[in-house]
Amino acid sequence: MTVLIKGGTVVNADRSFAADVLCVDGRIETVAQKLDAPKGAKVVDAGGRFVMPGGIDPHTHMQLPFMGTVASDDFYSGTAAGLAGGTTMIIDFVIPNPQQNIMEAYRQWREWAQKSVADYTFHVAITWWDETVAKDMETLVRDHGVNSFKHFMAYKGAIMADDEILVNSFSKALELGAIVTVHAENGELVYRLQQKIFDMGIRGPEGHPLSRPPEVEGEAANRAIRIAEVLGVPIYVVHVSSRQSLESITRARNEGQRVFGEVLAGHLLIDDSVYRNKDFESAAAHVMSPPFRPAEHQDALWRGLQSGNLQTTATDHCCFCAEQKAAGKEDFRLIPNGTAGIENRMEVLWHHGVNTGRMTMNEFVQVTSTNAAQIFNLFPRKGSISAGADADIVVWDPDRSKTISAKTHFQNIDFNIFEGMTVKGCASHTISRGKVVYADGKLDVERGAGRYVDRPPFASYYSALKRQAQLKKPSAVKR
Ligand code: URQ
Ligand code: ZN
Ligand code: ZN
Numbered sequence: 001m002t003v004l005i006k007g008g009t010v011v012n013a014d015r016s017f018a019a020d021v022l023c024v025d026g027r028i029e030t031v032a033q034k035l036d037a038p039k040g041a042k043v044v045d046a047g048g049r050f051v052m053p054g055g056i057d058p059h060t061h062m063q064l065p066f067m068g069t070v071a072s073d074d075f076y077s078g079t080a081a082g083l084a085g086g087t088t089m090i091i092d093f094v095i096p097n098p099q100q101n102i103m104e105a106y107r108q109w110r111e112w113a114q115k116s117v118a119d120y121t122f123h124v125a126i127t128w129w130d131e132t133v134a135k136d137m138e139t140l141v142r143d144h145g146v147n148s149f150k151h152f153m154a155y156k157g158a159i160m161a162d163d164e165i166l167v168n169s170f171s172k173a174l175e176l177g178a179i180v181t182v183h184a185e186n187g188e189l190v191y192r193l194q195q196k197i198f199d200m201g202i203r204g205p206e207g208h209p210l211s212r213p214p215e216v217e218g219e220a221a222n223r224a225i226r227i228a229e230v231l232g233v234p235i236y237v238v239h240v241s242s243r244q245s246l247e248s249i250t251r252a253r254n255e256g257q258r259v260f261g262e263v264l265a266g267h268l269l270i271d272d273s274v275y276r277n278k279d280f281e282s283a284a285a286h287v288m289s290p291p292f293r294p295a296e297h298q299d300a301l302w303r304g305l306q307s308g309n310l311q312t313t314a315t316d317h318c319c320f321c322a323e324q325k326a327a328g329k330e331d332f333r334l335i336p337n338g339t340a341g342i343e344n345r346m347e348v349l350w351h352h353g354v355n356t357g358r359m360t361m362n363e364f365v366q367v368t369s370t371n372a373a374q375i376f377n378l379f380p381r382k383g384s385i386s387a388g389a390d391a392d393i394v395v396w397d398p399d400r401s402k403t404i405s406a407k408t409h410f411q412n413i414d415f416n417i418f419e420g421m422t423v424k425g426c427a428s429h430t431i432s433r434g435k436v437v438y439a440d441g442k443l444d445v446e447r448g449a450g451r452y453v454d455r456p457p458f459a460s461y462y463s464a465l466k467r468q469a470q471l472k473k474p475s476a477v478k479r
Contacts, residue, residue: 001025001434004037008046008395010385011361012053013370021051023391026434031387042436044429046395052365053383054088054392054430055346056372059238059262059314062092063112066318067336068327073319073412076115078342080445081410082317083438085343086394086427089119089382089453090317091372093150095159098128102136106144116450118432119392121376123181125150126169127159134172141176145454147377148236149173153220154185154212154289166227174233177457179260179375181236184220184245185212185290194333205283206275207332209291217290218244225252225259234258234458236375239316241267241290243300250309260375261310263301265345266417268313269352271295274417284325285415287335288316302358311371313349315341319413340413344404344423350396351423377455391434398425410443 005021010031020035021028037043060082063074073081079090092113096105106124113120124140126133126149140146149169151161161169166182173180193211202210221237225248228235240246240261252259272294274286286292304310318338328335346368353359359367365383373383380389401424406416430438437445 002041008051013366023434050396053369058372061318077412079118081343088392095125117445154187156187160187182224214242221245222248236260317342347426350425393431395429397428
């Protein structure tokens, strides 16, 4: 398959320049001006639009079994919806039940993901600990291209990792040259506050944010960052939703610690007033953790992105339809936690980020694709329009407007948290693995076309660390 994207402006994280892009057999072969179309090539006339690296969503949960149900977007429908919005790769999560064999869970998720229509890979969650877990982490890094391990500090009684698990897993991850990631909420505090709020007679969705105040997130983020600091392992904080959590990240980064932060498109644009909607379905549809926050947290998060203290944007795409959310009709603690977003992440960020002048289009590429590729060791195979990279590309039309709605989106969910939002700037064409899979509003995807992407460990980081440790030894210092 040969595709030539002609007449566009290539926008990479570092620079923008006029060039044609020739894709052959799934890879970018040539990026240069005035390229001729090889015989039989499909030509996409970019007509001056922007040709950018396909988006990478580093945080999704396709068909996740969770809170007694299963997320309604699966690896087929969810990755297809992503392509319609310009996202060409996801990093999803293998989440073993406590005491479940890690490799068994990994094989289960690999099987589920076979139907993906775009490329994918997995963070693996460490939800329990014994020496077999350590061995399985080693197997995953050595033989399966996993270089990131997730830890849920929330969800007591389910998948919550306590400090003992954090310390054991973080230590093992460092030894393996892997990065650790955390869902940073203090699960013990959440559990206690949920009980208190419920006992006060607050049973509706408005109880959800009350049981997870920003301080609960700030405490856990700080604790995880400090544990990572003492152990010397790089750490990535997912779905940073509060000023408190961002302050912990900023402090650590200012002191030279290797800490990264992710922000969700939803947390940048939606505030906690959604939980006070009298309509249960609407309020429950917004129940996710950490919850949407009061408006001042959005300002802090935008500044976090602009200052470089937050490096990636994601969606935490984890869909539950109204009938699933209704499980918590009488008890907010039973509402399945999760919202959608994979289809709209890039366009809402462009509209509220680039069109407002908060970020340049190169910074947009950084936070929607390149930074995630670099942090998770996928670059420059992913996150770059350059010869040799995978042909995962989005042709972006800055002049095209659309109004977001569940009535028209591809996501398999009956609600859209951005319902009614009109954005200017969206994908006109998406190319995945060198094939045009989305053009002018229509998907042309193939079930199973997506491939699992290996991510090597950060051996270079690890060996540098070892050298550093040796230098610190008294004997190593030359008198
Ligand atoms: O916590 C997560 O990231 C998963 C379980 C999705 N749900 C959510 O509310 N964020
Ligand atoms: Zn989470
Ligand atoms: Zn998540």
